[in-house]
Amino acid sequence: MTVKSDARARPYHHGNLKAALVAAAEAVLERDGLAGLSLRAVAREAGVSHAAPRHAVGDLAGLLAELAASGFERLRTAMQCAAAASEAPLDALGACYVRFALAHPALFQLMFRQERLEADRPALVAARRALLDTLRSALPDGQTGERTRAAMLSAWAQAHGLAMLLVDRQLPPELADAAVIEALLGGVHA
């Protein structure tokens, strides 16, 4: 009945639901935040029945893992560019990290929170490892000394903490000042 040659007709069994669900989930996430991100809401957004996601992504944890993995992938490409275009990679990476968090607050929260995510989903561990590999290769040489690792952890912790404090609106006004934050992101060598 539905004309087969119409490309925009929904592909009979809806085509690839998985991608559609991830897209719908991101739409819900940006509209209603993390609290409004439910499996049924995503199904509604995608225009399918509430149990349709079962065959596509398994369960809620599966959908969230896919969504977070796509977030890690995007963060990876963003930081790849930032590292290549700067002479102070650590600072540039930190700034890029924080910028990403501010651009996609709910997604950032989802990606790094343990409670709603199941940390050992394959899609997640792959995306996380890809990001880490990119970071390692972007750093000066491939040093693995304790000194280097401490510096890397320090930079990551600083960027992550600032991002989380900003996204969670935990900073008092005097500290959330743009100038102060810029001073932190701009780097120590200013």
Place this chain on the structure above:
Amino acid sequence: MTVKSDARARPYHHGNLKAALVAAAEAVLERDGLAGLSLRAVAREAGVSHAAPRHAVGDLAGLLAELAASGFERLRTAMQCAAAASEAPLDALGACYVRFALAHPALFQLMFRQERLEADRPALVAARRALLDTLRSALPDGQTGERTRAAMLSAWAQAHGLAMLLVDRQLPPELADAAVIEALLGGVHA
């Protein structure tokens, strides 16, 4: 009927449910983590009906606000001691912050996450402000220059980021190494 002079008899209408609920909530939190913390589970833990919390704490957000506020209060006293007993207050405060997060992971997550908490509950804003006041008074003099604020934000972000990354188990094994973390907490002046 119930003998009035028996001190251990439940105080007729259960005494002060609010404190009992907060205590029960913390027990549930430590046993089942943030994901298992539901109003009904807390009511069960406290031995009252599932709708009893309504009169004591209003709703779920009210209970979580009380619980988080008690967490902020405990963090405040811990950091107060740490600051007084050290000559490098910023480092000592950071170490204390991270130690608190590791000692009470679920509580720490609850305290600093925006989604489940309602940020403007009176109990919460009071506890948060008390913590900030304590920190301010613990810092050298009462300097308010942009330089000082940037240093304060930097230290906080680093401690917060490290704590969150640890609590959320986001660090790869090579960075979660105890020596590396100690190097970060021990301070730059080692």
Place this chain on the structure above:
DNA sequence: CCTCGATCTTGACAACGTAAACATCTCTGT
């Protein structure tokens, strides 16, 4: 053409937060 398997829908269930009606206990005014 017609069956098979993948895919989606429907219906159901338990657990959750919240609300209203009801019960029970404490307290206060006279």
Place this chain on the structure above:
DNA sequence: ACAGAGATGTTTACGTTGTCAAGATCGAGG
């Protein structure tokens, strides 16, 4: 002393969520 009033818990109920089982629908291969 005692009756009403108000605070404090319980019961019942409703809508939402995640998950499961059974049925419907469609594409593809024999």
